[in-house]
Amino acid sequence: MARATHTSEAADIIAGTGSATALTSGRQQSSGFRLLRRLQRERKAIAGLVIIALLTLLAIFGPLLAPYHPDADDFGILQAPTLEHPMGTDSFGRDLFSRLLIGTRVSFSVGVLAAIAALAIGGTLGLAAGYYGRWVDSLISRAIDLLWAFPVIILAVALVAIFGAGFRNVVIAIAVAYIDDFARIVRGETLSLREQDFTMAARALGARDDEVMGRHIVPNLVAPLTVQLSFAVGLGILTESTLTFLGLGVNPATPTWGLALNEGRDFVRQAWWISVFPGLAIVVTVMALNLLGDGLRDALDVRGVSDV
Protein backbone atom coordinates (compact mmCIF):
# COMPACT_ATOMS: atom_id res chain seq x y z
CA MET A 1 0.00 0.00 0.00
CA ALA A 2 2.77 2.38 0.99
CA ARG A 3 4.63 1.65 -2.23
CA ALA A 4 1.50 2.18 -4.29
CA THR A 5 0.79 5.59 -2.75
CA HIS A 6 4.41 6.54 -2.91
CA THR A 7 4.86 5.74 -6.58
CA SER A 8 1.58 7.35 -7.52
CA GLU A 9 2.49 10.67 -5.92
CA ALA A 10 5.95 10.56 -7.36
CA ALA A 11 4.57 9.90 -10.78
CA ASP A 12 2.15 12.77 -10.39
CA ILE A 13 5.06 15.08 -9.83
CA ILE A 14 6.92 13.74 -12.81
CA ALA A 15 3.88 13.79 -15.03
CA GLY A 16 2.80 17.15 -13.67
CA THR A 17 -0.72 15.88 -13.21
CA GLY A 18 -1.09 15.68 -9.48
CA SER A 19 -0.66 19.28 -8.38
CA ALA A 20 -4.31 19.88 -7.57
CA THR A 21 -4.70 16.88 -5.32
CA ALA A 22 -1.27 17.34 -3.79
CA LEU A 23 -2.10 20.86 -2.67
CA THR A 24 -5.32 19.82 -1.02
CA SER A 25 -3.61 17.90 1.72
CA GLY A 26 -0.76 18.99 3.93
CA ARG A 27 0.46 15.42 4.36
CA GLN A 28 0.41 14.81 0.64
CA GLN A 29 2.07 18.16 0.01
CA SER A 30 5.00 17.41 2.28
CA SER A 31 5.32 13.94 0.76
CA GLY A 32 5.24 15.47 -2.69
CA PHE A 33 7.87 18.05 -1.86
CA ARG A 34 10.03 15.34 -0.34
CA LEU A 35 9.93 13.46 -3.60
CA LEU A 36 10.62 16.61 -5.56
CA ARG A 37 13.67 17.20 -3.40
CA ARG A 38 14.78 13.62 -3.99
CA LEU A 39 14.50 14.21 -7.70
CA GLN A 40 16.52 17.41 -7.38
CA ARG A 41 19.26 15.46 -5.60
CA GLU A 42 19.46 13.01 -8.50
CA ARG A 43 22.18 14.72 -10.46
CA LYS A 44 21.88 12.16 -13.25
CA ALA A 45 18.21 12.97 -13.78
CA ILE A 46 18.86 16.72 -13.72
CA ALA A 47 21.76 16.42 -16.19
CA GLY A 48 19.64 14.26 -18.50
CA LEU A 49 16.69 16.60 -18.21
CA VAL A 50 18.75 19.70 -19.06
CA ILE A 51 20.27 18.04 -22.16
CA ILE A 52 16.86 16.75 -23.28
CA ALA A 53 15.32 20.21 -22.79
CA LEU A 54 18.06 21.75 -24.94
CA LEU A 55 17.66 19.10 -27.62
CA THR A 56 13.88 19.54 -27.57
CA LEU A 57 14.36 23.26 -28.19
CA LEU A 58 16.69 22.38 -31.07
CA ALA A 59 14.10 19.96 -32.43
CA ILE A 60 11.43 22.67 -32.33
CA PHE A 61 13.47 25.68 -33.47
CA GLY A 62 16.11 23.78 -35.50
CA PRO A 63 14.85 25.02 -38.87
CA LEU A 64 15.04 28.62 -37.59
CA LEU A 65 18.50 28.17 -36.10
CA ALA A 66 20.05 26.31 -39.05
CA PRO A 67 22.51 28.64 -40.79
CA TYR A 68 21.75 27.14 -44.21
CA HIS A 69 18.96 25.24 -45.93
CA PRO A 70 19.61 21.52 -45.31
CA ASP A 71 19.44 20.75 -49.05
CA ALA A 72 21.53 23.71 -50.26
CA ASP A 73 24.48 22.03 -51.98
CA ASP A 74 26.65 24.86 -53.27
CA PHE A 75 29.35 24.92 -50.56
CA GLY A 76 31.92 22.56 -52.08
CA ILE A 77 32.02 18.87 -51.30
CA LEU A 78 33.72 17.26 -48.27
CA GLN A 79 34.96 20.52 -46.72
CA ALA A 80 36.56 20.06 -43.29
CA PRO A 81 34.97 21.94 -40.35
CA THR A 82 35.49 25.73 -40.49
CA LEU A 83 33.84 28.70 -38.80
CA GLU A 84 31.42 28.93 -41.72
CA HIS A 85 30.61 25.22 -41.58
CA PRO A 86 31.32 24.09 -38.00
CA MET A 87 30.76 20.42 -38.84
CA GLY A 88 32.04 20.59 -42.43
CA THR A 89 30.14 19.67 -45.58
CA ASP A 90 29.04 16.28 -46.89
CA SER A 91 29.65 14.48 -50.17
CA PHE A 92 26.93 16.55 -51.87
CA GLY A 93 28.38 19.86 -50.62
CA ARG A 94 25.64 20.41 -48.01
CA ASP A 95 26.23 21.99 -44.59
CA LEU A 96 26.35 19.10 -42.09
CA PHE A 97 25.50 21.26 -39.05
CA SER A 98 22.25 22.46 -40.66
CA ARG A 99 21.31 18.90 -41.62
CA LEU A 100 21.96 17.57 -38.13
CA LEU A 101 19.86 20.38 -36.61
CA ILE A 102 16.93 19.46 -38.85
CA GLY A 103 17.59 15.77 -38.15
CA THR A 104 17.06 16.37 -34.41
CA ARG A 105 13.34 16.81 -35.01
CA VAL A 106 13.04 13.64 -37.11
CA SER A 107 15.00 11.47 -34.68
CA PHE A 108 13.08 12.82 -31.69
CA SER A 109 9.73 12.42 -33.43
CA VAL A 110 10.42 8.78 -34.33
CA GLY A 111 11.72 7.96 -30.84
CA VAL A 112 8.87 9.68 -28.97
CA LEU A 113 6.05 8.47 -31.23
CA ALA A 114 7.32 4.87 -31.26
CA ALA A 115 7.75 4.86 -27.47
CA ILE A 116 4.25 6.30 -26.89
CA ALA A 117 2.69 3.79 -29.31
CA ALA A 118 4.57 0.90 -27.63
CA LEU A 119 3.42 2.20 -24.24
CA ALA A 120 -0.21 2.46 -25.36
CA ILE A 121 -0.37 -1.01 -26.91
CA GLY A 122 1.98 -2.84 -24.54
CA GLY A 123 0.48 -1.09 -21.51
CA THR A 124 -3.07 -2.06 -22.48
CA LEU A 125 -2.06 -5.67 -23.15
CA GLY A 126 -0.12 -5.88 -19.87
CA LEU A 127 -3.00 -4.33 -17.94
CA ALA A 128 -5.51 -6.78 -19.39
CA ALA A 129 -3.20 -9.76 -18.79
CA GLY A 130 -2.39 -8.75 -15.21
CA TYR A 131 -5.90 -7.72 -14.21
CA TYR A 132 -8.03 -10.43 -15.78
CA GLY A 133 -5.53 -13.30 -15.41
CA ARG A 134 -6.61 -16.81 -16.51
CA TRP A 135 -6.91 -17.35 -20.27
CA VAL A 136 -6.53 -13.64 -21.07
CA ASP A 137 -3.16 -13.65 -19.30
CA SER A 138 -2.11 -16.92 -20.95
CA LEU A 139 -3.05 -15.70 -24.42
CA ILE A 140 -1.37 -12.30 -24.08
CA SER A 141 1.68 -13.67 -22.31
CA ARG A 142 2.30 -16.25 -25.04
CA ALA A 143 1.98 -13.54 -27.72
CA ILE A 144 4.45 -11.39 -25.79
CA ASP A 145 6.83 -14.37 -25.45
CA LEU A 146 6.66 -14.73 -29.21
CA LEU A 147 7.55 -11.07 -29.80
CA TRP A 148 10.36 -11.39 -27.29
CA ALA A 149 11.88 -14.27 -29.27
CA PHE A 150 12.86 -11.81 -32.00
CA PRO A 151 15.71 -9.41 -31.16
CA VAL A 152 14.49 -5.81 -31.52
CA ILE A 153 16.52 -4.91 -34.59
CA ILE A 154 15.60 -8.17 -36.32
CA LEU A 155 11.91 -7.62 -35.65
CA ALA A 156 12.08 -4.01 -36.81
CA VAL A 157 14.04 -5.03 -39.93
CA ALA A 158 11.49 -7.78 -40.66
CA LEU A 159 8.54 -5.40 -40.32
CA VAL A 160 10.16 -2.80 -42.56
CA ALA A 161 10.91 -5.60 -45.04
CA ILE A 162 7.20 -6.50 -45.11
CA PHE A 163 5.56 -3.10 -45.06
CA GLY A 164 8.32 -1.00 -46.64
CA ALA A 165 10.41 1.87 -45.32
CA GLY A 166 9.20 5.42 -44.59
CA PHE A 167 8.48 7.49 -41.48
CA ARG A 168 5.14 5.87 -40.52
CA ASN A 169 6.31 2.29 -41.05
CA VAL A 170 9.54 2.88 -39.15
CA VAL A 171 7.57 4.26 -36.19
CA ILE A 172 5.23 1.22 -36.30
CA ALA A 173 8.13 -1.24 -36.61
CA ILE A 174 10.00 0.24 -33.65
CA ALA A 175 6.80 0.46 -31.58
CA VAL A 176 5.96 -3.21 -32.22
CA ALA A 177 9.50 -4.21 -31.32
CA TYR A 178 9.21 -2.54 -27.89
CA ILE A 179 5.63 -3.59 -27.03
CA ASP A 180 6.83 -6.57 -25.01
CA ASP A 181 8.94 -4.42 -22.67
CA PHE A 182 5.95 -2.30 -21.64
CA ALA A 183 3.58 -5.27 -21.50
CA ARG A 184 5.87 -7.21 -19.14
CA ILE A 185 6.33 -4.26 -16.77
CA VAL A 186 2.62 -3.39 -16.64
CA ARG A 187 1.56 -7.02 -16.27
CA GLY A 188 3.95 -7.55 -13.37
CA GLU A 189 2.90 -4.37 -11.57
CA THR A 190 -0.80 -5.04 -12.19
CA LEU A 191 -0.53 -8.58 -10.80
CA SER A 192 0.80 -7.11 -7.57
CA LEU A 193 -1.56 -4.09 -7.44
CA ARG A 194 -4.60 -6.32 -8.05
CA GLU A 195 -3.98 -8.00 -4.71
CA GLN A 196 -3.45 -4.78 -2.73
CA ASP A 197 -5.97 -3.82 -0.03
CA PHE A 198 -7.16 -0.64 -1.74
CA THR A 199 -7.95 -2.51 -4.99
CA MET A 200 -9.78 -5.29 -3.18
CA ALA A 201 -11.70 -2.70 -1.13
CA ALA A 202 -12.76 -0.88 -4.30
CA ARG A 203 -13.96 -4.17 -5.78
CA ALA A 204 -15.79 -5.08 -2.58
CA LEU A 205 -17.56 -1.71 -2.73
CA GLY A 206 -18.87 -2.64 -6.15
CA ALA A 207 -16.50 -0.67 -8.41
CA ARG A 208 -16.55 -1.82 -12.02
CA ASP A 209 -13.40 -3.30 -13.60
CA ASP A 210 -12.75 -0.15 -15.64
CA GLU A 211 -13.11 1.98 -12.50
CA VAL A 212 -10.69 -0.19 -10.52
CA MET A 213 -8.17 -0.10 -13.36
CA GLY A 214 -8.60 3.60 -14.11
CA ARG A 215 -8.64 4.91 -10.54
CA HIS A 216 -6.53 2.45 -8.58
CA ILE A 217 -4.17 0.59 -10.88
CA VAL A 218 -3.24 2.92 -13.75
CA PRO A 219 -2.22 5.86 -11.48
CA ASN A 220 0.23 3.52 -9.74
CA LEU A 221 1.74 2.49 -13.06
CA VAL A 222 2.70 6.02 -14.03
CA ALA A 223 6.04 5.95 -12.17
CA PRO A 224 7.49 2.75 -13.66
CA LEU A 225 6.11 3.66 -17.07
CA THR A 226 7.65 7.14 -16.94
CA VAL A 227 11.03 5.54 -16.28
CA GLN A 228 10.58 2.95 -19.02
CA LEU A 229 9.35 5.62 -21.44
CA SER A 230 12.54 7.63 -21.13
CA PHE A 231 14.62 4.51 -21.84
CA ALA A 232 12.33 3.54 -24.72
CA VAL A 233 12.64 6.94 -26.43
CA GLY A 234 16.44 6.53 -26.36
CA LEU A 235 16.26 2.97 -27.67
CA GLY A 236 13.80 4.12 -30.35
CA ILE A 237 16.26 6.79 -31.53
CA LEU A 238 19.04 4.16 -31.60
CA THR A 239 16.85 1.74 -33.56
CA GLU A 240 15.76 4.42 -36.04
CA SER A 241 19.37 5.41 -36.69
CA THR A 242 20.27 1.74 -37.17
CA LEU A 243 17.42 1.15 -39.63
CA THR A 244 18.24 4.33 -41.56
CA PHE A 245 21.92 3.42 -41.57
CA LEU A 246 21.01 0.08 -43.15
CA GLY A 247 18.94 1.93 -45.77
CA LEU A 248 15.65 0.74 -44.26
CA GLY A 249 14.63 3.88 -42.42
CA VAL A 250 12.69 7.05 -43.12
CA ASN A 251 12.54 8.63 -46.57
CA PRO A 252 16.08 9.09 -48.00
CA ALA A 253 15.19 12.73 -48.77
CA THR A 254 14.69 13.44 -45.05
CA PRO A 255 17.89 14.54 -43.29
CA THR A 256 18.33 12.25 -40.28
CA TRP A 257 21.32 11.33 -38.13
CA GLY A 258 21.27 7.73 -39.35
CA LEU A 259 21.16 8.86 -42.98
CA ALA A 260 24.14 11.19 -42.45
CA LEU A 261 26.07 8.21 -41.04
CA ASN A 262 25.00 6.04 -43.95
CA GLU A 263 26.18 8.65 -46.46
CA GLY A 264 29.41 9.27 -44.52
CA ARG A 265 30.41 5.60 -44.43
CA ASP A 266 31.77 5.64 -47.99
CA PHE A 267 33.87 8.74 -47.29
CA VAL A 268 35.38 7.73 -43.98
CA ARG A 269 38.91 7.91 -45.43
CA GLN A 270 38.52 11.43 -46.83
CA ALA A 271 36.05 13.08 -44.42
CA TRP A 272 35.99 11.90 -40.79
CA TRP A 273 33.53 14.63 -39.78
CA ILE A 274 30.60 13.13 -41.71
CA SER A 275 30.82 9.99 -39.60
CA VAL A 276 31.85 11.51 -36.28
CA PHE A 277 29.32 14.33 -35.71
CA PRO A 278 26.03 12.51 -36.48
CA GLY A 279 27.16 9.63 -34.23
CA LEU A 280 28.00 12.06 -31.42
CA ALA A 281 24.52 13.57 -31.76
CA ILE A 282 23.01 10.10 -31.27
CA VAL A 283 25.30 9.24 -28.34
CA VAL A 284 24.59 12.52 -26.50
CA THR A 285 20.82 12.20 -26.99
CA VAL A 286 20.55 8.55 -26.00
CA MET A 287 22.90 9.07 -23.06
CA ALA A 288 20.80 12.00 -21.81
CA LEU A 289 17.66 9.84 -21.99
CA ASN A 290 19.43 6.99 -20.18
CA LEU A 291 20.66 9.40 -17.49
CA LEU A 292 17.14 10.72 -17.08
CA GLY A 293 15.67 7.22 -16.87
CA ASP A 294 18.34 6.05 -14.45
CA GLY A 295 17.91 9.14 -12.24
CA LEU A 296 14.13 8.83 -12.27
CA ARG A 297 14.36 5.17 -11.37
CA ASP A 298 16.50 6.01 -8.33
CA ALA A 299 14.37 9.00 -7.31
CA LEU A 300 11.10 7.11 -7.63
CA ASP A 301 12.53 3.87 -6.24
CA VAL A 302 11.15 1.94 -9.18
CA ARG A 303 12.26 -1.68 -9.47
CA GLY A 304 12.00 -4.05 -12.36
CA VAL A 305 12.54 -1.45 -15.08
CA SER A 306 15.85 -1.70 -16.84
CA ASP A 307 17.50 0.19 -19.64
CA VAL A 308 19.52 -2.84 -20.55
Place this chain on the structure above:
Amino acid sequence: MTQYIIRRLIQSLFIIWGCATLVFFMLRMIPGDPVIQMLGPEYTPEAADALRHKLGLDQPLHIQYIRWFGNVLTGDLGGSIASGETVTGAIATGLPKTLSLAALSFLIALVIAVPTGIIAALRRNSGFDYAASIVAFIGVSMPSFWFGIILILIFAVRLRWLPAIGYSEITEDGVGEWFKRLILPSLAIGAGYSAILMRFVRAGLLEVLGSDYVRTARAKGVREQSVVLRHALRNSLIPVVTVIGIQLALLLSGTVVVETVFSIRGIGRILVGAIFDRDYPMVQGVILLIAVIFVLANLIVDIVYTFLDPRIHYS
Protein backbone atom coordinates in the same frame (compact mmCIF):
# COMPACT_ATOMS: atom_id res chain seq x y z
CA MET B 1 14.78 -29.46 -11.38
CA THR B 2 14.31 -32.09 -14.08
CA GLN B 3 10.65 -31.15 -14.29
CA TYR B 4 11.59 -27.49 -14.70
CA ILE B 5 14.05 -28.31 -17.49
CA ILE B 6 11.45 -30.45 -19.30
CA ARG B 7 8.86 -27.69 -18.95
CA ARG B 8 11.31 -25.08 -20.29
CA LEU B 9 12.16 -27.40 -23.20
CA ILE B 10 8.49 -27.79 -24.13
CA GLN B 11 7.92 -24.06 -23.71
CA SER B 12 10.87 -23.31 -26.01
CA LEU B 13 9.55 -25.74 -28.63
CA PHE B 14 6.21 -23.93 -28.57
CA ILE B 15 7.91 -20.55 -28.97
CA ILE B 16 9.93 -21.88 -31.91
CA TRP B 17 6.71 -23.24 -33.44
CA GLY B 18 5.12 -19.80 -32.94
CA CYS B 19 8.14 -18.11 -34.53
CA ALA B 20 7.98 -20.43 -37.53
CA THR B 21 4.26 -19.68 -37.90
CA LEU B 22 4.88 -15.92 -37.70
CA VAL B 23 7.64 -16.19 -40.29
CA PHE B 24 5.33 -18.25 -42.52
CA PHE B 25 2.69 -15.53 -42.41
CA MET B 26 5.33 -12.84 -42.98
CA LEU B 27 5.32 -13.52 -46.73
CA ARG B 28 1.52 -13.48 -46.77
CA MET B 29 1.34 -10.13 -44.91
CA ILE B 30 3.16 -8.22 -47.63
CA PRO B 31 0.70 -5.62 -48.94
CA GLY B 32 -0.43 -6.53 -52.46
CA ASP B 33 0.91 -9.52 -54.34
CA PRO B 34 4.28 -10.63 -52.88
CA VAL B 35 5.21 -12.23 -56.19
CA ILE B 36 4.87 -8.88 -58.01
CA GLN B 37 6.99 -7.29 -55.25
CA MET B 38 9.66 -9.96 -55.60
CA LEU B 39 9.86 -9.81 -59.37
CA GLY B 40 9.94 -6.02 -59.47
CA PRO B 41 10.79 -4.74 -62.97
CA GLU B 42 11.17 -8.32 -64.25
CA TYR B 43 7.46 -8.94 -63.79
CA THR B 44 5.58 -10.76 -66.54
CA PRO B 45 2.38 -12.77 -65.94
CA GLU B 46 4.25 -15.96 -66.92
CA ALA B 47 7.17 -15.26 -64.58
CA ALA B 48 4.70 -14.47 -61.79
CA ASP B 49 2.86 -17.77 -62.30
CA ALA B 50 6.12 -19.70 -62.33
CA LEU B 51 7.36 -18.04 -59.13
CA ARG B 52 4.00 -18.47 -57.43
CA HIS B 53 4.15 -22.19 -58.30
CA LYS B 54 7.77 -22.48 -57.16
CA LEU B 55 6.95 -20.93 -53.78
CA GLY B 56 3.75 -22.96 -53.48
CA LEU B 57 1.66 -19.81 -53.26
CA ASP B 58 -0.86 -21.27 -55.71
CA GLN B 59 -1.84 -23.89 -53.11
CA PRO B 60 -4.55 -23.47 -50.44
CA LEU B 61 -3.22 -21.77 -47.28
CA HIS B 62 -3.40 -24.85 -45.02
CA ILE B 63 -1.50 -26.93 -47.59
CA GLN B 64 1.13 -24.18 -47.82
CA TYR B 65 1.42 -24.17 -44.02
CA ILE B 66 1.78 -27.93 -43.71
CA ARG B 67 4.30 -28.03 -46.54
CA TRP B 68 6.30 -25.10 -45.02
CA PHE B 69 6.42 -26.86 -41.69
CA GLY B 70 7.44 -30.18 -43.17
CA ASN B 71 10.23 -28.44 -45.08
CA VAL B 72 11.42 -26.47 -42.04
CA LEU B 73 11.58 -29.66 -39.97
CA THR B 74 13.79 -31.29 -42.59
CA GLY B 75 16.00 -28.21 -42.83
CA ASP B 76 14.70 -27.18 -46.25
CA LEU B 77 14.09 -23.44 -46.16
CA GLY B 78 13.61 -23.10 -49.91
CA GLY B 79 15.74 -21.42 -52.55
CA SER B 80 16.96 -17.86 -52.93
CA ILE B 81 15.16 -15.92 -55.64
CA ALA B 82 18.10 -13.57 -56.17
CA SER B 83 21.06 -15.96 -56.32
CA GLY B 84 19.48 -19.36 -56.92
CA GLU B 85 21.40 -20.95 -54.03
CA THR B 86 19.49 -22.73 -51.28
CA VAL B 87 18.65 -20.69 -48.20
CA THR B 88 20.18 -23.41 -46.01
CA GLY B 89 23.36 -23.31 -48.11
CA ALA B 90 23.65 -19.52 -47.80
CA ILE B 91 23.09 -19.74 -44.06
CA ALA B 92 25.69 -22.52 -43.78
CA THR B 93 28.32 -20.23 -45.35
CA GLY B 94 27.28 -17.15 -43.36
CA LEU B 95 26.62 -18.64 -39.93
CA PRO B 96 30.24 -19.53 -39.03
CA LYS B 97 31.26 -15.92 -39.71
CA THR B 98 28.46 -14.54 -37.55
CA LEU B 99 29.15 -17.02 -34.76
CA SER B 100 32.90 -16.21 -34.87
CA LEU B 101 32.05 -12.53 -34.61
CA ALA B 102 29.56 -13.07 -31.79
CA ALA B 103 31.95 -15.35 -29.87
CA LEU B 104 34.88 -12.95 -30.09
CA SER B 105 32.61 -10.01 -29.17
CA PHE B 106 31.41 -11.94 -26.14
CA LEU B 107 34.95 -12.77 -25.10
CA ILE B 108 36.05 -9.14 -25.43
CA ALA B 109 33.02 -8.03 -23.42
CA LEU B 110 33.86 -10.48 -20.62
CA VAL B 111 37.54 -9.50 -20.57
CA ILE B 112 36.59 -5.82 -20.23
CA ALA B 113 33.51 -6.13 -18.02
CA VAL B 114 34.50 -8.59 -15.29
CA PRO B 115 37.76 -6.96 -14.06
CA THR B 116 36.35 -3.43 -14.48
CA GLY B 117 33.16 -4.35 -12.60
CA ILE B 118 35.14 -5.98 -9.79
CA ILE B 119 37.52 -3.02 -9.35
CA ALA B 120 34.61 -0.54 -9.54
CA ALA B 121 32.76 -2.46 -6.80
CA LEU B 122 35.83 -2.84 -4.56
CA ARG B 123 36.66 0.87 -4.94
CA ARG B 124 33.12 2.11 -4.68
CA ASN B 125 32.67 5.88 -5.13
CA SER B 126 36.33 6.26 -6.14
CA GLY B 127 37.55 8.07 -9.25
CA PHE B 128 37.83 4.70 -11.01
CA ASP B 129 34.25 3.81 -10.12
CA TYR B 130 32.92 7.12 -11.45
CA ALA B 131 35.03 6.89 -14.61
CA ALA B 132 33.87 3.31 -15.24
CA SER B 133 30.27 4.37 -14.69
CA ILE B 134 30.55 7.23 -17.18
CA VAL B 135 32.25 5.03 -19.78
CA ALA B 136 29.53 2.40 -19.26
CA PHE B 137 26.85 5.03 -19.81
CA ILE B 138 28.52 6.08 -23.06
CA GLY B 139 28.91 2.43 -24.09
CA VAL B 140 25.22 1.66 -23.55
CA SER B 141 24.19 4.78 -25.50
CA MET B 142 26.49 4.23 -28.46
CA PRO B 143 25.31 2.62 -31.72
CA SER B 144 27.65 -0.31 -32.40
CA PHE B 145 27.84 0.52 -36.11
CA TRP B 146 29.02 4.06 -35.33
CA PHE B 147 31.68 2.78 -32.95
CA GLY B 148 32.73 0.40 -35.74
CA ILE B 149 33.20 3.35 -38.10
CA ILE B 150 35.22 5.22 -35.46
CA LEU B 151 37.43 2.15 -34.97
CA ILE B 152 38.01 1.95 -38.74
CA LEU B 153 38.85 5.65 -38.74
CA ILE B 154 41.45 5.24 -35.98
CA PHE B 155 42.99 1.81 -36.51
CA ALA B 156 42.63 1.32 -40.27
CA VAL B 157 42.69 4.82 -41.76
CA ARG B 158 44.94 6.81 -39.37
CA LEU B 159 47.22 4.23 -37.75
CA ARG B 160 46.99 1.61 -40.54
CA TRP B 161 47.38 -1.19 -38.01
CA LEU B 162 44.43 -3.30 -39.04
CA PRO B 163 42.41 -3.99 -42.19
CA ALA B 164 39.21 -1.93 -42.48
CA ILE B 165 36.87 -4.52 -43.95
CA GLY B 166 36.50 -8.16 -44.95
CA TYR B 167 36.73 -11.60 -43.36
CA SER B 168 39.40 -14.31 -43.49
CA GLU B 169 38.68 -17.99 -43.15
CA ILE B 170 40.59 -19.46 -40.25
CA THR B 171 41.25 -22.64 -42.27
CA GLU B 172 42.66 -20.76 -45.26
CA ASP B 173 44.62 -17.80 -43.87
CA GLY B 174 45.34 -18.93 -40.32
CA VAL B 175 44.32 -17.68 -36.90
CA GLY B 176 46.39 -14.48 -37.11
CA GLU B 177 44.71 -13.08 -40.20
CA TRP B 178 41.27 -14.25 -38.98
CA PHE B 179 41.83 -12.43 -35.70
CA LYS B 180 43.17 -9.27 -37.40
CA ARG B 181 40.03 -9.01 -39.51
CA LEU B 182 37.63 -9.77 -36.69
CA ILE B 183 39.08 -7.67 -33.87
CA LEU B 184 37.59 -4.31 -34.92
CA PRO B 185 34.03 -5.54 -35.59
CA SER B 186 34.16 -7.60 -32.39
CA LEU B 187 35.28 -4.55 -30.41
CA ALA B 188 32.46 -2.53 -31.95
CA ILE B 189 29.87 -5.04 -30.70
CA GLY B 190 31.66 -6.04 -27.51
CA ALA B 191 32.00 -2.47 -26.20
CA GLY B 192 28.28 -1.91 -25.67
CA TYR B 193 27.82 -5.44 -24.36
CA SER B 194 30.67 -5.02 -21.87
CA ALA B 195 29.15 -1.77 -20.58
CA ILE B 196 25.97 -3.63 -19.63
CA LEU B 197 27.80 -6.63 -18.14
CA MET B 198 30.11 -4.36 -16.16
CA ARG B 199 27.18 -2.64 -14.45
CA PHE B 200 25.75 -6.01 -13.44
CA VAL B 201 29.09 -7.40 -12.22
CA ARG B 202 29.55 -4.26 -10.09
CA ALA B 203 26.01 -4.30 -8.70
CA GLY B 204 26.12 -8.07 -8.03
CA LEU B 205 29.46 -7.91 -6.23
CA LEU B 206 28.37 -4.92 -4.12
CA GLU B 207 25.28 -6.80 -3.01
CA VAL B 208 27.23 -9.93 -2.07
CA LEU B 209 29.97 -7.93 -0.30
CA GLY B 210 27.30 -6.57 2.03
CA SER B 211 25.88 -9.99 2.88
CA ASP B 212 26.15 -11.79 6.23
CA TYR B 213 28.41 -14.64 5.11
CA VAL B 214 31.00 -12.22 3.69
CA ARG B 215 30.92 -10.30 7.00
CA THR B 216 31.37 -13.61 8.84
CA ALA B 217 34.31 -14.57 6.63
CA ARG B 218 35.95 -11.22 7.35
CA ALA B 219 35.23 -11.57 11.08
CA LYS B 220 36.94 -14.97 11.01
CA GLY B 221 40.04 -13.23 9.73
CA VAL B 222 39.98 -14.52 6.16
CA ARG B 223 42.25 -12.44 3.94
CA GLU B 224 40.44 -9.78 1.87
CA GLN B 225 41.71 -11.28 -1.39
CA SER B 226 40.27 -14.63 -0.42
CA VAL B 227 36.99 -13.06 0.71
CA VAL B 228 36.56 -11.42 -2.67
CA LEU B 229 37.77 -14.23 -4.90
CA ARG B 230 36.53 -17.32 -3.04
CA HIS B 231 33.42 -16.11 -1.27
CA ALA B 232 31.98 -13.06 -2.98
CA LEU B 233 32.91 -13.20 -6.65
CA ARG B 234 31.62 -16.68 -7.45
CA ASN B 235 28.19 -15.95 -6.08
CA SER B 236 28.01 -12.44 -7.48
CA LEU B 237 28.55 -13.77 -11.00
CA ILE B 238 25.48 -16.01 -10.92
CA PRO B 239 22.98 -13.25 -11.82
CA VAL B 240 25.38 -12.14 -14.55
CA VAL B 241 24.65 -15.46 -16.32
CA THR B 242 21.02 -14.39 -16.66
CA VAL B 243 22.04 -11.03 -18.05
CA ILE B 244 24.26 -12.79 -20.57
CA GLY B 245 21.19 -14.70 -21.78
CA ILE B 246 18.92 -11.69 -21.96
CA GLN B 247 21.53 -9.63 -23.73
CA LEU B 248 22.24 -12.25 -26.39
CA ALA B 249 19.71 -10.36 -28.47
CA LEU B 250 22.00 -7.35 -28.34
CA LEU B 251 24.91 -9.46 -29.50
CA LEU B 252 22.95 -10.94 -32.42
CA SER B 253 21.48 -7.56 -33.38
CA GLY B 254 24.95 -6.06 -33.21
CA THR B 255 26.31 -8.59 -35.68
CA VAL B 256 23.56 -7.76 -38.21
CA VAL B 257 24.56 -4.10 -38.44
CA VAL B 258 28.29 -4.39 -37.84
CA GLU B 259 28.63 -7.03 -40.58
CA THR B 260 27.32 -4.40 -42.98
CA VAL B 261 29.90 -1.84 -41.80
CA PHE B 262 32.81 -4.30 -42.11
CA SER B 263 31.56 -6.08 -45.26
CA ILE B 264 31.44 -9.50 -43.61
CA ARG B 265 28.96 -11.81 -45.35
CA GLY B 266 27.51 -13.34 -42.23
CA ILE B 267 23.81 -13.97 -41.75
CA GLY B 268 23.19 -10.31 -40.88
CA ARG B 269 24.56 -9.05 -44.16
CA ILE B 270 22.75 -11.84 -46.01
CA LEU B 271 19.51 -10.66 -44.36
CA VAL B 272 19.97 -7.00 -45.27
CA GLY B 273 20.98 -7.92 -48.82
CA ALA B 274 17.94 -10.19 -49.16
CA ILE B 275 15.61 -7.37 -48.07
CA PHE B 276 17.00 -5.09 -50.77
CA ASP B 277 16.68 -7.90 -53.34
CA ARG B 278 13.12 -8.61 -52.08
CA ASP B 279 14.37 -12.19 -51.69
CA TYR B 280 11.66 -13.16 -49.19
CA PRO B 281 12.46 -16.88 -48.83
CA MET B 282 15.97 -15.85 -47.76
CA VAL B 283 14.58 -13.18 -45.37
CA GLN B 284 12.21 -15.76 -43.85
CA GLY B 285 14.97 -18.33 -43.43
CA VAL B 286 17.45 -15.98 -41.76
CA ILE B 287 14.87 -14.44 -39.41
CA LEU B 288 13.66 -17.88 -38.35
CA LEU B 289 17.24 -18.99 -37.75
CA ILE B 290 18.02 -15.94 -35.59
CA ALA B 291 14.85 -16.47 -33.52
CA VAL B 292 15.68 -20.16 -33.02
CA ILE B 293 19.28 -19.36 -32.00
CA PHE B 294 17.99 -16.76 -29.56
CA VAL B 295 15.37 -19.05 -27.99
CA LEU B 296 17.79 -22.01 -27.70
CA ALA B 297 20.58 -19.85 -26.27
CA ASN B 298 18.21 -18.55 -23.60
CA LEU B 299 17.09 -22.08 -22.83
CA ILE B 300 20.71 -23.14 -22.34
CA VAL B 301 21.38 -20.12 -20.10
CA ASP B 302 18.30 -20.96 -18.00
CA ILE B 303 19.40 -24.57 -17.60
CA VAL B 304 22.97 -23.56 -16.72
CA TYR B 305 21.48 -21.19 -14.13
CA THR B 306 19.64 -24.02 -12.40
CA PHE B 307 22.93 -25.85 -11.92
CA LEU B 308 24.81 -22.76 -10.79
CA ASP B 309 22.40 -21.70 -8.08
CA PRO B 310 21.16 -24.61 -5.95
CA ARG B 311 19.21 -22.21 -3.68
CA ILE B 312 16.60 -21.65 -6.37
CA HIS B 313 13.50 -23.82 -6.22
CA TYR B 314 11.53 -24.28 -9.40
CA SER B 315 7.87 -25.07 -9.23
